[in-house]
Amino acid sequence: MTKYNIWFFGSLIVAAVVAMPIVTVFFSFFNETSNYFYILKETFLLDYIFNSITILLFVIFFTFILGIFSAYFVSFYDFPLSNFFSWALILSFAVPGYIYAFSIIAFFENYGTAFSLLTFLFGENNYNPVIPKIDGLIGAIISISFSLFPYVYVLTRASFYYQSNNYIEVGKNLGLSSKETFLRIVLPSARPAIIAGLALVSMECLSDFGTVSFFSVNTLTTGIYNSWLSFDDLNTANQISFILLIFILLLFSIEIYSRQEAKYHQPGRGFKSITKIKLNGKKSIIPVAICSLIFLLSFIFPVSQMIYWTVKFPKYIQDIDIFKINLNTLILVGLASALIVIISLFINYGSRISKSKILNYLTTFSISGYAIPGVILAVAFITFFSNLSDFFTHNFNFKSSKSLFIGSIFGLLLAYFIRFFSLSFNGIKSSYEKINNSIDESAYLLGYSKINTFLKIHIPYLSTNIILIILLISLEVIKELPMTMILRPFNFETFATQAYIYASQDLLEAAALPSLFLIFWSTILILLSSRYILSKKN
Amino acid sequence: MKKTILISYLFLVAFAGSLYATEVNIFSARHYDSDVQLYEKFTAKTGIKVNIVSGKSGALEKRIIEEGADSQADLYITADAGRLGAFEAHLQGGLTSATIKSAVPSNFRTSKWTGIAKRARIVYFSPERVSGAELAGLTYESLADPKWKGRLVIRASNNIYNQSLVASLIKNNGKGKTADWSKGMVSNMARSPKGNDRAQILAVAAGEADIAVANTYYLALMLSGKKGPEQQAAAKKVKPFFPNQDGRGTHMNISGAGLVKGAPNKANAIKLVEFLLSEEAQNHIVNNTFEYPMIKGVSPHPLVVNMGLDFKQDLKTKVVNYGKRQADALEVMTAAGWK
Numbered sequence: 092m093t094k095y096n097i098w099f100f101g102s103l104i105v106a107a108v109v110a111m112p113i114v115t116v117f118f119s120f121f122n123e124t125s126n127y128f129y130i131l132k133e134t135f136l137l138d139y140i141f142n143s144i145t146i147l148l149f150v151i152f153f154t155f156i157l158g159i160f161s162a163y164f165v166s167f168y169d170f171p172l173s174n175f176f177s178w179a180l181i182l183s184f185a186v187p188g189y190i191y192a193f194s195i196i197a198f199f200e201n202y203g204t205a206f207s208l209l210t211f212l213f214g215e216n217n218y219n220p221v222i223p224k225i226d227g228l229i230g231a232i233i234s235i236s237f238s239l240f241p242y243v244y245v246l247t248r249a250s251f252y253y254q255s256n257n258y259i260e261v262g263k264n265l266g267l268s269s270k271e272t273f274l275r276i277v278l279p280s281a282r283p284a285i286i287a288g289l290a291l292v293s294m295e296c297l298s299d300f301g302t303v304s305f306f307s308v309n310t311l312t313t314g315i316y317n318s319w320l321s322f323d324d325l326n327t328a329n330q331i332s333f334i335l336l337i338f339i340l341l342l343f344s345i346e347i348y349s350r351q352e353a354k355y356h357q358p359g360r361g362f363k364s365i366t367k368i369k370l371n372g373k374k375s376i377i378p379v380a381i382c383s384l385i386f387l388l389s390f391i392f393p394v395s396q397m398i399y400w401t402v403k404f405p406k407y408i409q410d411i412d413i414f415k416i417n418l419n420t421l422i423l424v425g426l427a428s429a430l431i432v433i434i435s436l437f438i439n440y441g442s443r444i445s446k447s448k449i450l451n452y453l454t455t456f457s458i459s460g461y462a463i464p465g466v467i468l469a470v471a472f473i474t475f476f477s478n479l480s481d482f483f484t485h486n487f488n489f490k491s492s493k494s495l496f497i498g499s500i501f502g503l504l505l506a507y508f509i510r511f512f513s514l515s516f517n518g519i520k521s522s523y524e525k526i527n528n529s530i531d532e533s534a535y536l537l538g539y540s541k542i543n544t545f546l547k548i549h550i551p552y553l554s555t556n557i558i559l560i561i562l563l564i565s566l567e568v569i570k571e572l573p574m575t576m577i578l579r580p581f582n583f584e585t586f587a588t589q590a591y592i593y594a595s596q597d598l599l600e601a602a603a604l605p606s607l608f609l610i611f612w613s614t615i616l617i618l619l620s621s622r623y624i625l626s627k628k629n
Numbered sequence: 630m631k632k633t634i635l636i637s638y639l640f641l642v643a644f645a646g647s648l649y650a651t652e653v654n655i656f657s658a659r660h661y662d663s664d665v666q667l668y669e670k671f672t673a674k675t676g677i678k679v680n681i682v683s684g685k686s687g688a689l690e691k692r693i694i695e696e697g698a699d700s701q702a703d704l705y706i707t708a709d710a711g712r713l714g715a716f717e718a719h720l721q722g723g724l725t726s727a728t729i730k731s732a733v734p735s736n737f738r739t740s741k742w743t744g745i746a747k748r749a750r751i752v753y754f755s756p757e758r759v760s761g762a763e764l765a766g767l768t769y770e771s772l773a774d775p776k777w778k779g780r781l782v783i784r785a786s787n788n789i790y791n792q793s794l795v796a797s798l799i800k801n802n803g804k805g806k807t808a809d810w811s812k813g814m815v816s817n818m819a820r821s822p823k824g825n826d827r828a829q830i831l832a833v834a835a836g837e838a839d840i841a842v843a844n845t846y847y848l849a850l851m852l853s854g855k856k857g858p859e860q861q862a863a864a865k866k867v868k869p870f871f872p873n874q875d876g877r878g879t880h881m882n883i884s885g886a887g888l889v890k891g892a893p894n895k896a897n898a899i900k901l902v903e904f905l906l907s908e909e910a911q912n913h914i915v916n917n918t919f920e921y922p923m924i925k926g927v928s929p930h931p932l933v934v935n936m937g938l939d940f941k942q943d944l945k946t947k948v949v950n951y952g953k954r955q956a957d958a959l960e961v962m963t964a965a966g967w968k
Contacts, residue, residue: 227823497696
């Protein structure tokens, strides 16, 4: 029996808000479109799909290689700097694909940084013809791969950790070499984690906007944006979104499925943690070299390019109002994480005390927001609210409410909410489920009110998790580009929008400082959260 | 408690923009820091606060359209006449004051939008590899000549500067001839189009190509050293050439401002446009962006003067055609396989 109480309606509203973009996209699929969709189908659509799939396949390949190798070395061997690498390899999360892209262009372009470097080392000459021109599709693949491989690294590493020594010993007893043990026992049992990591990579890769648009590679995502912008054709945009969403929902189900699988691979009794093999001297060269190379390419390369530019073109240190951008970022991060976490707590709590099945379905439904690329979300957001506003204006003579949602901090927060709610909701849910219901009952018996039970028992228990979630949401908000770009108010820049705008105005050197700040704050957030991410519990 | 105060303070700061009584709201696709300084000068002079949303032109236009009657936008500023022309349905008349009319020649404005600064789209060549004889009488049309096979670089067809150039060719030579011309251009390209205008000039300096098509201010920008000593040195290896001197003249384009339909601060917007056309503002613009001034009596930056000022500008092809022929331009380029 469902009780129609505040918890029910609360969840209903949240589910409705979060599901808004998917519903908008779904319905407009049946709307008529302009001729553009036909022209597009004839000419470009195949191109878009081809590019999206090419990038996707190569990114999956590279993130797989990068993630597995680094996780393997760090998990099973003890070599110089291995503790350092275990967290340093996550840092490339701090460098969004589009900033990596700026560094690639800056380094490899004619008369770019590589040219200066060669001139400095070997004297003046025309080195341009010998410097490879990394651009377009290849540039996009490299940028996205380096910015996303930590997903595979983190999840694989956690899974390796759980595969207690028992498995490895079994391998040895069967007379397998360590290579065979790895390939035939360790790797297959880490499969669910690897697939989950790759599914996340794929979702992010398909929804990437900044990187591919900087390299002028047309993918389904930029196709959506272009058909919306250049041809004033929201329906086509939504229809391409529909195709893209089918891809993404597929990946999403794979990810959920793999996670469930992964549960069966949790260590049982008799768990022994891995005894790392100590590598010294010559034997340590390979792991040190590979881990260093990945770390250098994924993190040090873009960071040093940005530092080099900031120092080389100091003019922009004065020109950019860095204080204000920091403040804007703080406002967004603070308000967004507070909003998202408070509502997640509310819904989780409601779900707990009302014990309603329907609430569970509603809230599971609402996680779809994360699966939707930012660009689609922003387009659907504008479509939805301008239609809603027009509906009320025409039928009830209401004042228009467009400016409340479009081009306001409120609208931006709402969009972040839709996108990042599932991250927070599920994070809190997973640790809420570990608090036994009998604890609540004991608390009531001891005379605790419901509120006090929540504040004095639940919250302290959840606090570590809440902190982690706040850190992760902050990281996402700082790096978020397309939604912020489309929905932000007047005189309002974040590091991401400022960097992207400079870059698109042929002022890459000016984009260096905001990029550097973005990386700086993201790095701090990652370092703070790495304690939790890499902790034994996860 | 402290937190509440801090948060309310942050809110105030965030929304302080809207507290100004007199303001003007700009949607700007021309995001130069020097423009911001210019707006600050305007505020100091008139007390009118300038609010800006910057971004790529497409996204800004779209937001104005979606917001419809509720849009706060007063002025739309962009770096191409083609953009303004294509956006005309969402602009309104009103830029007709005597100040504007006397400052801007009639082929660079309509009642809805006006040019603020000029630029030319010209040819750059490597003096080492291209002789004077080869260049003599060069026109945009003759860039499709097979003698340039594998020697030309130009950016992609989705670029608005190219769309406007091709639109002007369609206006002058017709769509059929321009379609053939596009095919010739594509077969002459030294590489598949990539990078911005500056990258095309650098490609000539680096020896990847012999000639490039790009806007005038890019060379001056590199020569100024603002892009670093390497690019300054590279820019010296390349020379500008102004095409179509024996005919209609070199293709001209504008940075311009359009008055948005339903602008809540129309009068202030007009004041700002008039300010941008003042001698003070024009001097500021040309010295920072290396464009040509819109008004008479202001000299371009010395580096731009060095590139030559006595060339014949195409004043016959009205820039309003760039918007009108934009779709055709994109069509002929796409059909020719111009990436």
